Structure formats: C-alpha cells, structure tokens
Amino acid sequence: MPYDPERDPLLEIKDLCLSYFTRAGEIPAVFDFSLTLKPGESVGLVGESGCGKSTVALGIMRYMGHNGGIVGGKIIFKGRDMADLSEEELRSLRGSEISMIYQEPMAALNPSLTIGSQLMEVPMIHEGVSAEEARKRSVQMLADVKLPDAERVMDAYPHQISGGQQQRVVIAMALLSNPSLLLLDEPTTALDVTVEAGIVELIAELSRKYNSSLLYISHNLGLMLEVCDRIGVMYSGEVVEEGNIDSIFTWPKHPYTHGLFGCIPLPYADKNSRPLVAIEGQLPLPHERPPGCNFGPRCQFFKGGLCDASVLAIEEVTTDDDDDHRVRCARWNEIDPAEVIAVGIEKESVEIGETVLEVDAMQKYYEVRDTSIGALVSGEGVKYVKANETISFSARRGETVGIVGESGCGKSTFAKVLMGLETATDGEVRLEGKNIGNMPVKSRSPEQLGSLQMVFQNPNDTLNPSHTIGGQIGRVIKKFGVESDPQKIMERVVELLDIVKLPRDFIIRKPRQLSGGQKQRVGIARAFAGNPAMVIADEPISALDVSVAAAVTELLMDIQREHKTTLLFISHDLSAVRYLADRVVVMYLGKIMERGTTDEVFAPPYHPYTEALLSAVPIADPEINKRHIVLEGNLPSVMNPPKGCPFSTRCHRHLGDICDNEPPPEQIDRDRHIIACHIPLDELRAVEPVISVPSAVEKDRTRLTKMARANKMAAEAAAAELVAMEARARAAAAEAAAAEAAVDATNPGAE
C-alpha cells in the first residue's frame, strides 16, 4: 500500500527491540518500544541517563554502530520498513528526510571548514543544486534561525561564534533539507538557560513553519512541557508511561513518573516545609534487570508475586477519560501515588548565627598581554579581564547563600579566590574575621584550609581514579589534623561514609566502581571531613540525573543542618537555588546585579536580568503561569564589557543612553535587598511577577475544569440531562400553573 501523508503516520514503530552486542554477550538496550508520530507532531522522550532514549533515536536512523542492531519489531518511516533499506538508501535518507541535532554543537560542526561550506553541502549533496542556489538557501535559513548578520556567519569558522549560535547553525543545517522528521537529542543541555529558552522557542516555531515532526529527547521534564504534544517516559529500556502531555503531567500514573516529579524543585517546594523526595535505589544495569517490572526494586508499591511475575505489557489508562494515556504498571488501577508519596517529612529550619564570611569590594582581574605590534605601538599591551568587580556580600553561620549566573559570569573565579587557588586583586574576603582574599592556599594554616572546603562539579573528575575511596577521605582527615592514628582515621572514614549514606565496604573501592551520585556523595564526605565552617559547592548537582540530584541536594542540606555549616551554593540552575538558598546573589559579567533573601530576589522588584533568568527556567508544572522573556544577543566578552550597565546590551527594559554609558547605582529596596539598575525601584516594583503559582483553591478549580474538559462526553451528557431535567421541571411547573389556573377558572368566586 503506498504511503499517504494524509492518512498514514509519518513514523510508526512497533514493538521495537534494540540490543548491543559486547564481549559479555547481548545487552538489550531498548525493548518493546512502540511509537506513532503524525506529521507535524512533536513527541518527547524523557528519562534518566542510561534508559535508552538516545538509542531509540539512533535505532530510528539505523545508525547504531557495528555492535548494535535491531533484534525485533519494525520501524516504518513513510510507509517503508527501515529494515529493508540498503546502506545506500539509508544514506540518502539520513540528513535529507530524517535529520538529527546532537547535544554538543561544537562537536557537531567541523572546526576546519567554514559554516557556509558545511551548510551548502546539505542541499548540494541531497538535491544536487548549484553552489549559488545552495548559498542562497543557506543564508535564508540562517536568517530563519535568527542569526544576525547571516552573510558574516557563512564565512566564519565554528569557533568564531558562541555556543548558542553554533546550536542555531546546527539546527539550520538540519532544517536545510526540509526533513519530515527531526530527531533532537538533548539539544540545549550544553547551553545556558537564557540561550536555551531562545533555542527552545526557535525549535517550536520552526517545526510549525516547516511542518516537521519532532522527536525530542531530554531529561528535563520542564522543557518537554514547552515543546511537546505527547511524551513517553522511559525507564531502563522501556517506556513506562506515555500519552498526552497534559494528562501525564496532571495525572501521572506510574510510580516512577510520579517519583520524577517529586525530585524536581518546583516553585512551591521548600527545603523545610516541602522537601524533595528522591527515588530510592539506582537504575539497574542492563544485564541485571529484575524479572517483571524493571522499576520493581525501587518502587514503594512493589508487591511480590504480582510485579515480578511476568513481563508487563503497556496498558490503556481508562480512569481519566483521556484516550491517549498508557502505563506499564501491574497495579496502576489500585494505587494513587499522589496520596502515598505525598510530600517529604517536614524538617526544621537552621538557626542563622553570626557572620562567617564577609566579602568587601573584592576584585579579581586577570592580566592579558597582547604582544602584537599594533598593541605595542598604541601602548595598550596589557589588558585586563575583569572576572570579578566589587563583589560585596556576607554569609552567616548555618546560612545557604546561592550565587546564580550563566557561564562566564565570574562565579567560579570567585570560588577560586575563596579557596586560595587565586588571590584577589583588590578588596577583602574575611573568613571568621581574618582576611584571606590575598592569601594563597600555600600560606594558609591547616585549620584555615579545613574550615573552608569545596564540593566540585564533575562527579567523574572529583575523585582520583587511581586511589581507593577510603584512602582519599583518610588523607583529608590526616591532612587537617583531625586524627593521626591510622586506626582512628579509618574509623572516622567509616563514620563519614555512614553520614553520606554509602555502604562501608566502599572504603576499598576505586572511583570507577561507583555511580555518579555515589561519587558526588564521596566528594561531600571529603569536604565535610575537616569539620568545615563553610563549604563551597560549585554546581554540585548539575551533572547528575534528576532523581540522583534530588538525593544529593537533600543530603547536602541534612549535613549542613546538622553541622550548622555555611553553604555557598554556586549554580546556574535557578530552581535549585530557589529551593535551597536562604539568600541569593545574582551575578552577570563579574558584577552583582541583585542580592537579597530568596523571597526578595524571586519576587518583584526584580533586576531585569533576574526577571529574564526566571522566565528562562522551564517549569514542569502545567498549572504554573509564566511570562515569556527571550533575551536577544550574546553574552558580551569579558575583555570588552559594556561601558555602562553590563546587561545593557541584552536588556529588555533598556532605558537608553544612560544604561549604555553610566554604571548603574545600587538601589536599596529593603535593608539587604539590593538591585543595581537605573530603572527606579517603584517602576520595578510594579512589574508583574514572572511566575505565578496558583493558590490551592485556584489549583483545585483548574484541576476540576480540566477534569471536566477531559470528561467532556460525560459532562455533555450530564448537561443534556440537566437541560432535560430543567425542561421536565418547567413542564411540571407549567402544568401545575395551568392546573391552578384551571382551578381558578372553575371557581372564580372563591375570593
């Protein structure tokens, strides 16, 4: 039967099973995967790393490498079975009818070719058009992806444009052949939030314009909500729940899906009253999957004999009347995860003590020597990169201070100065009253070193792969003089492992035997080994999966609570910062834009940059209303920052010359809430909040209206019945009135 775009789905996957073949034998990566994608539809696949979502994308293209392949099922693309196609046919299909966009834009572009030549190649190879025609189309497409100055970009090399621009080029390249199917594998994960917001909007807009179908792969549930019509939630190689995005977000049926929502710091989560609930346990290894339900061992609704009895099939959910919602759970009908998981145990808040850290007009400049003849002649041989400029704030005992900003805002430089890996150019950094700003790590005493420790970002990099866990934690204890006797050191290591909830036999393990979350726990144990007064956490959870990140966040909070440690939490993730910080510092290009308590910073008056950041963060809750602000342009170079306000080049509330030419004044809203902006505070106060969380009553109302919408049929029937009832009642009343009238008529002389 020939393919008919009107009637047939664009892509139909039936019971697909994909496996990798290794020395250890066959490893099933994806099984029993079915998906139907209509033209112009966008479907999302969410799941944590290792769940097989990228394998699905590669499997669709039949591009799994020499050791992977399709073991069962069918992929039908435009009426053709992909398994029947020859290598030759596949090659002409890939890049023309099916395009893929990868996570790392820099790795997707060839660094030694100009962007123009890489773009022009697409229509020239697939459609055989002339070079002039290809160039014309490429320039047009670059304009479509909203790259300013398309002609200049055509002649640029990939390293000459920013990461966000590179991803736009990759998207342009994927769209040049006008593909009917676009596969996106975490296309914005490597980008900053404000850039991500722009790209996501672009993708949604372009897919409408070109009527391409999207398969959007991500671990970020919030993003899914902004882009997709339908989603599939994957766990350990299979889809556990799929359906209409609205019904999955409103009524998640699978305990895993529900667990995921519990791990995300949504705006109404609070570290004390509504802490996150992490999912216990770990993703099973592909060759160690349990019998029956893969999620069984981690599920609190697990019932022996039922859940582990046989392979589960995916079933239609019938209770919410949405006919596009399926779940793979033996007990979905009996359980209501929403009621049982509910919220985590309430925790008491930490008492805030005396000031521990004071940063006073701290500056960090890097010297860059320009040795070109031009620079020597003009006498501008030395330039300064102003990584940190007049940074001032303080942190008290037991307090969590969040430092937020995008890459290149100077937050990591600040951490380095604190740790003594760099020294401040000017200003003071006082830790417990003593200035350490210009004291390099070498000249600090063991107590000073021990009282200020750091949790690092990359779990794979934070531990030395050559040494055992016990050895690495033990070394810290010895170094900081907590204990010196080897026996006592080992006892302390065991204690620390208990605190971070790791098994004791990890002492003799090497880092490569640990998962990412476990490594990060060891990193936390190491930081707390010297009983620090203050811990700096530089993006400690950004490289972790959602469920793991939630567990690590909670662990960090618990230890902090117990030890009354001051925590400096550096992150680009506003949701995480809002969740765990007491006070927030927002940085941009080395300067503080806004600081204050979390509540103050996250509510008007906002600095326009804070406002844009807030709007850029995707929120995985369809009931929350959010204003959309998309920033134009790129982060300016730190070598050549704007003369006035650093944010003036991208600001959506730009006033005029004053912003470009004069540094903004620090306006004091309340005693410790400070906004560096030219716009008068009253005007900023009048700004409508970016995020509005509906109250409980409103939430119930929206839920009910949604239910009513979903129950449309039933509601219509009920309404019809109501109408009928009313009509009957009216008829009865009329009858009664008529009877009365008749009675009246029969005995008119009664009065």
Added chain:
Amino acid sequence: MAELVKTLSPAPSPGSALGRAFKSFSLLKESPVGMIGAGLVAFWILVAIFAPLLAPFDPLATLKPMAKPGTEFAGGGTFWLGTDHLGRDILSRIIFGSQTVLIYAPLATISAYVVGILMGLAAGYHMGWWDVILSRISDIILSFPVLVLYIIIIATYGASGAVIIVAITFASAPGVMRIVRGLVLDLRSREYVAAAQTRGEAAMYIMLVEILPNARGPLIVDACVRLGYVIITIGVLGFLGLGLPPPDPDWGGMINETRKMAMIFPHMTLFPSIAISSLILGFNLLADGLREVSLRD
C-alpha cells in the same frame, strides 16, 4: 566498627594491585598481537635467566674458527649456529648476549623515564619559568642528531655500561619529558588536583601521588616502544664499536665484528640480527597489544 576497620584496612593496596595486574594480563589475552609480543619477550627473558644452563659452550672460548651451522665439535657437542671468525660458538654468544641487552636496555629506559618524568611533571605542573627552561633544554638536546650525541659522550668518557646508560638517558629523557608534560597539562586541571591543592598538599605530593598514577596508561605503552628503540641503540652502539668492550658477548658487536665476512659466512651476522629483531619486535607488538586493550572499554 573496630572489627570492620581491622578487616578492611590492610586489604586494599596489595590485593587490588595484584588483581589489576592479573586483569590486565587476562585482557591482553584478547589481543593476539599482544600475546605474540609477550611470548617473544618472555622467551628472551627466560633465555637470559637460564643462559648458563642453555648455552652449550663457553661464549668466550676459541674452539673452531668459521664452522658452518650444524658442524660437530671434536670435543663433543654441535655448533648449531656455527662459530665466528675467532672460533666462538655463535649460539652460546647469542644466549649470553641476551643478558647484556636485557640488563642494560631496561636500566637505560628506566633511567631515562625517571629523569624524563621528573622534568615533565615539573614543567607541566608548575608551568611558567620551569616550563620555559626545561622545554628549551629538551629542545636543544633533541635538535642534535642522536648518534652524534652518543659518539661525543662515549668518546669522552669511554665505553662502559654506566656511560652507555647515561648517554641513552641524556638522549631519550627529553622525549619522555614531552609526553609527560602533555599528559600533566591535561591532568592538572582535574578537580581532584584542585581538591588536593585546597587541602594544602605539597607540589611534590600532588605531582607524584595525584597526577602521575593517572598518566600511567600511555606511559606504559610508550615505555615498551622506547625499550625497543633502546635495544636498537645498544645494538647500533655495539656495531659502531662504542658498545660494551670486547670480548663480552654483545649482539651489536657480534654483527660488527663479522660483517666483513657476511658475504662468505652469512650465518655470523644473520643469527645475531635475528635475535635483535625478534626482541625489538616482541616489545613493539607488546606495546601494540597494550594500546589495543587499553583503548577498549
């Protein structure tokens, strides 16, 4: 808890090191090339160890000049590989010659590695002036033709085992330094190095304990290749008459002494050449095998 600590604390290092060695070997079994290399190397090591038992004659004794391979000796025994121009048994000389090669080549390589690693660590970790000075020194050494260097050093100090080791160290350490420096430049930016710095570790500790163990993979592979080169070098030195002083059996020297008769008595040069080639081949194949195995998961 005390019991637990007792049972756990002594175990880690020896157990895991042995286990790792065993694991690397079992991995190497999957590379046929590597196994051939390991076999060749193991063969020569065994020959060197058991030389006195294996050699049929005294390697220095003058027995019967210019005998062809397979000639019977009047005093009993057979010259399986013939004798040289002075009547010494070639097989016995090759067997004892393996001792010389397998003592001096690894010693010289280790010495070059110690110097090269220290230079590379200092240059890569400290950067700045350390790097400028050490890199320039190594550039200067590398800009000389190697042979000229050997000739100058050995001609000045005389040919002896120690001088040969010093000469080889001097010429190869800069190459090792280059590799180590490159690896260190990458490793020094790792977070575990920053963690060590922020707990106030000395630079030496960080270089040797935190960085060096993680550079071992590429270094082991390179060491195998370099060992092959050093064997060639020792052979070449022997051939040029700069090797160990005669009459000690030395493969390179054996070729040199007999090369004028190679047209008439090819066996005199052929067999020592085969010995040298097979050992070098062995080390190179082993290096290939290790690289292949280390690239896999």
